[in-house]
Amino acid sequence: MLQKSKRSARDSRVAGLRGFRVAGFLFASLYLLNPLTLKPVFAQDLKAIEEGAKKEGKLNLYGSMREDEAKAVLDTFEKRYPGIKIDYFRSSEDKLLSRILAEAKAKSHNFDALITTAAAYTKSLGLALKWTPPSTSGIIKELLDPDGMTTPVYINTNVIQYNTKQVAKADVPKSYEDLTQPKWKGKLCLEDSDFEWFVGLQSFLGKEKALALFKRIAANQPAVRNGHGLVSDLVAAGECPIAINNYGNQVARAQKKGAPTDFVAINPVVTIVAPVVVSKNAPHPNAGKLYANWITSKEGQEFIVKNGGRIPVRVDVDPDPPKLTKGLKLHVASRMEGKELKEVQALYRQIWQGR
Amino acid sequence: MTPLVMLLYGSLQSGFMVGESAFTFANYLEAYSDREFYSLFLNSLIYALGVSLFTFLIGTLLAWICERTNTPGRKTFALLAVTTYIIPGVLLTISWILLLSPRIGLFNNILVYLFGFAEPPLTIYSYWGMIWTASVHLYPLNFLMMSAAFRSMDASFEEAAWAAGANNFTCLRQITLKILRPMLLSTMLILFIRGIESFEVPALIGIPARIFVFTTKIYEAASGFPPALGLAGANASILLLISILGVYLYQKLTARSESFTTITGKAYRPRVIDLGRWKYVFSAGCVLFFILTLLVPVLALLGTSFSGHMVALTPEAFKNFTLDEYRFVLSYPIITRAFRNSILLAVGSATAVMLLTSIIAWITVRTQIPGRWLLDALTFIPIAVPGVIMGVSMIFVYLTLPIPIYGTLWILLVAYVTLYMPYGIRVASATMVQIHKELEEASTASGASWAQTFFRIVLPLLLPGFLSGWIYVAIISLRELSASIFLVGQGTEVLSTVVFALWDSGNITGVAALGVLMTLFLIVMALVVQTWQRKLGILRE
Numbered sequence: 001m002l003q004k005s006k007r008s009a010r011d012s013r014v015a016g017l018r019g020f021r022v023a024g025f026l027f028a029s030l031y032l033l034n035p036l037t038l039k040p041v042f043a044q045d046l047k048a049i050e051e052g053a054k055k056e057g058k059l060n061l062y063g064s065m066r067e068d069e070a071k072a073v074l075d076t077f078e079k080r081y082p083g084i085k086i087d088y089f090r091s092s093e094d095k096l097l098s099r100i101l102a103e104a105k106a107k108s109h110n111f112d113a114l115i116t117t118a119a120a121y122t123k124s125l126g127l128a129l130k131w132t133p134p135s136t137s138g139i140i141k142e143l144l145d146p147d148g149m150t151t152p153v154y155i156n157t158n159v160i161q162y163n164t165k166q167v168a169k170a171d172v173p174k175s176y177e178d179l180t181q182p183k184w185k186g187k188l189c190l191e192d193s194d195f196e197w198f199v200g201l202q203s204f205l206g207k208e209k210a211l212a213l214f215k216r217i218a219a220n221q222p223a224v225r226n227g228h229g230l231v232s233d234l235v236a237a238g239e240c241p242i243a244i245n246n247y248g249n250q251v252a253r254a255q256k257k258g259a260p261t262d263f264v265a266i267n268p269v270v271t272i273v274a275p276v277v278v279s280k281n282a283p284h285p286n287a288g289k290l291y292a293n294w295i296t297s298k299e300g301q302e303f304i305v306k307n308g309g310r311i312p313v314r315v316d317v318d319p320d321p322p323k324l325t326k327g328l329k330l331h332v333a334s335r336m337e338g339k340e341l342k343e344v345q346a347l348y349r350q351i352w353q354g355r
Numbered sequence: 356m357t358p359l360v361m362l363l364y365g366s367l368q369s370g371f372m373v374g375e376s377a378f379t380f381a382n383y384l385e386a387y388s389d390r391e392f393y394s395l396f397l398n399s400l401i402y403a404l405g406v407s408l409f410t411f412l413i414g415t416l417l418a419w420i421c422e423r424t425n426t427p428g429r430k431t432f433a434l435l436a437v438t439t440y441i442i443p444g445v446l447l448t449i450s451w452i453l454l455l456s457p458r459i460g461l462f463n464n465i466l467v468y469l470f471g472f473a474e475p476p477l478t479i480y481s482y483w484g485m486i487w488t489a490s491v492h493l494y495p496l497n498f499l500m501m502s503a504a505f506r507s508m509d510a511s512f513e514e515a516a517w518a519a520g521a522n523n524f525t526c527l528r529q530i531t532l533k534i535l536r537p538m539l540l541s542t543m544l545i546l547f548i549r550g551i552e553s554f555e556v557p558a559l560i561g562i563p564a565r566i567f568v569f570t571t572k573i574y575e576a577a578s579g580f581p582p583a584l585g586l587a588g589a590n591a592s593i594l595l596l597i598s599i600l601g602v603y604l605y606q607k608l609t610a611r612s613e614s615f616t617t618i619t620g621k622a623y624r625p626r627v628i629d630l631g632r633w634k635y636v637f638s639a640g641c642v643l644f645f646i647l648t649l650l651v652p653v654l655a656l657l658g659t660s661f662s663g664h665m666v667a668l669t670p671e672a673f674k675n676f677t678l679d680e681y682r683f684v685l686s687y688p689i690i691t692r693a694f695r696n697s698i699l700l701a702v703g704s705a706t707a708v709m710l711l712t713s714i715i716a717w718i719t720v721r722t723q724i725p726g727r728w729l730l731d732a733l734t735f736i737p738i739a740v741p742g743v744i745m746g747v748s749m750i751f752v753y754l755t756l757p758i759p760i761y762g763t764l765w766i767l768l769v770a771y772v773t774l775y776m777p778y779g780i781r782v783a784s785a786t787m788v789q790i791h792k793e794l795e796e797a798s799t800a801s802g803a804s805w806a807q808t809f810f811r812i813v814l815p816l817l818l819p820g821f822l823s824g825w826i827y828v829a830i831i832s833l834r835e836l837s838a839s840i841f842l843v844g845q846g847t848e849v850l851s852t853v854v855f856a857l858w859d860s861g862n863i864t865g866v867a868a869l870g871v872l873m874t875l876f877l878i879v880m881a882l883v884v885q886t887w888q889r890k891l892g893i894l895r896e
Contacts, residue, residue, distance in 0.1 A: 064859070064860075066856050066857065066860045066862075067687065067688050067689050067848075067853070067856060068683070068686075068687050068688055071688040087844075087845045088845055089843075089844055089845060090852075090856055091840055091841075091852075092840075092855075092859050095840050095841060098747055098841065099747075099750060099841055102747050102750040102751050102754070102841075103750065103754060105751060106750070106751050106754030106755045107754075108754045108761075189563075192562060223480075223563035224562050224563060225559075225562065225563060226558045226559065226562055227858070227859075227861070228861055229858065229859075229860065229861020229862065229863055230449075230559075230861070230863065232861055233664060233665035233861070233863045233864075234665065236664045236665055236666075237453070237459060237664070237665040237666055237667050238458065238459050238667050239452065239456055239458055239459050239667070250861050253861070254664055257663040257664050257864070258663055258664065258675055259663070259664035259665075345575070353562075353565060353567075354565070355391060355567065
């Protein structure tokens, strides 16, 4: 669809005549009809958004992509849609949300679009716009938001990571059960906030059974660590031969840098989705929408694979290496907040740290 | 004032900044009735006491060697001590893991190899490991403050002691340390609070060692979403209590301030102590100390930064030598801007903090205005406010007030000044106590205005303390993260947020390369400043 945008520009004079009728139809289609069946109308819709975005001339984007990764992506976007300048604010997921909330409390609405794993919280806060970008049709169905308010951009998989020098081929764990073997005593580690994985496994195995399994693994005294990158590096350095859980893309990146490490994914794989959300009170709503659509399009997705080593969400784009998702049963993790999160945290700490 | 109000107000709200708010004591109830609270408090106390005592010993001894003795190489030692503090805390902590871990620690491997121990003899995952790692990073703070104190003290008491037949050690113990009591107490107080507040070591070593401290709790409350800022605030209130108690004790113990004045109208110049042949022993000791606490950890960092991933320090580690990480860091899109912003902010906040606190110190020490101790306490209290609460409050305050500094460097400057006034005020007031008021009286008697007296008499006399406070505030500003992370925007990024971005996305080798570059940069800067000072004759030799 994006590739067609040049041609549509030439058609714009013709389109002008039909403008009124199209707008009315568009309005109806957005609210009444299934968006996936209405491709031609959406091309028109996208056109209007693009025009609008150019008039706005600016996009305030909040996200957790590192500046170096983001710069290449943003430059490409700015080149593709000249006249739109991106103002990018980068922070970790919870800090982004806190900033957005503080801004909202002061009634100063600044962000247009937000891309981070915690973006879904904006739904319950009433700050997300209900809007589905046209490019959604190419996204893996299991990853989609049933409410249609957030759109997946990249994912993280929860896998077992190990050091290939310290763990012999025959010893590589094939299940979580294998981690209960006494030979791993003092050789395991775990990040201190993998709550999604913790809850996900409970839902697959049943709470009782999962907790019993966790307790038997915990008997091997895993060292609890703070930060997924740190865990990955400590595994690579041999300080910790096996990480009970870590992020797949973290391991893949370490591998690319020559670190002696690999991962085992146990089906079903708890998957964390980082979606894009367009702000309900966006100062530049069209620019926000245009970016959300582009980053989830084939072009945008190929870019974040090549440039950031991210795991893409589209059926027509493969991750690098493909084994990050190939043949895996991806299970989208539910995000927790408030009281539920607090209880999970307490249980997590009790089991893994004996607190 | 703002941060304190925010801390107290926030801790009494149910959903501070992040939801429906209502007045409540629930946060305090939850914080103080938590079954972990008392064990955490005890752990924190042991850890902070250990760190402050150990840091104090290292810093004071080193300051004494550098300022008061003729030990060869003392200028270089002073420079190295300050350099240690610029290395990001996470990196130094990781270096120590690579050196002291029972599994891959280099020192353990060497000891096992040399003496054939069955078990690795050292472990970083203990109280001792934590205290050591934190202390060898924190001592420069103590070093700076004590250097200033040694530099501006009257030596006549010491000379009297020597004349009476005391040896160097007795003199140090009986006279020097007693005269310096205000500065010693100030330093101990700050060190203790820094120890309680420090985050890197408890997070990287404490958590795997299962030694949980107070900061772990505040961090847990403030991270995740929605952040329980009210709960973090309630937890931080214990720091507030300690700070107020500390200032009160300090005021009490230095109340008879006349007895500490050492800078009077008489000529004074601290005597350099001739250590005789011992000076070589001291020099060798210092060299060994810096090899152990600076060179070896930095080498460990270099190893990580050159190999693309974290490696155990074995000969094999250097096989994958690559400069990729340096290329990456130098081509990082916002790196020059972040360097520039950080330096502007460091210089700006250090200057503002020291000027403001000098004036406040003058008021609290010199004048008889009632309630002046309160002014001192108020300036000091922000030390208890966690950076994240500061950051979120600042967003709220400056988006609500019609002061258009949101998204500019100014908001960062305001945050830094507020956060670091407490450090400035301790240095400024401890130095001020040492200056006898007769010098100002002479100035006023000769017809000078208050401003003339302050800027031409008081400030120059404060200079040694002022400078060391300035350097300290400048360095900690360079490292400030928890408030900056909320306040930076496009164009106002700072180094610490770049370091955090790399760390947060798991690029530890990138952080290592950036850390090495920052350290080099600081050494070059310090050398430039030193030569420049020598040329202008500012530094009193």
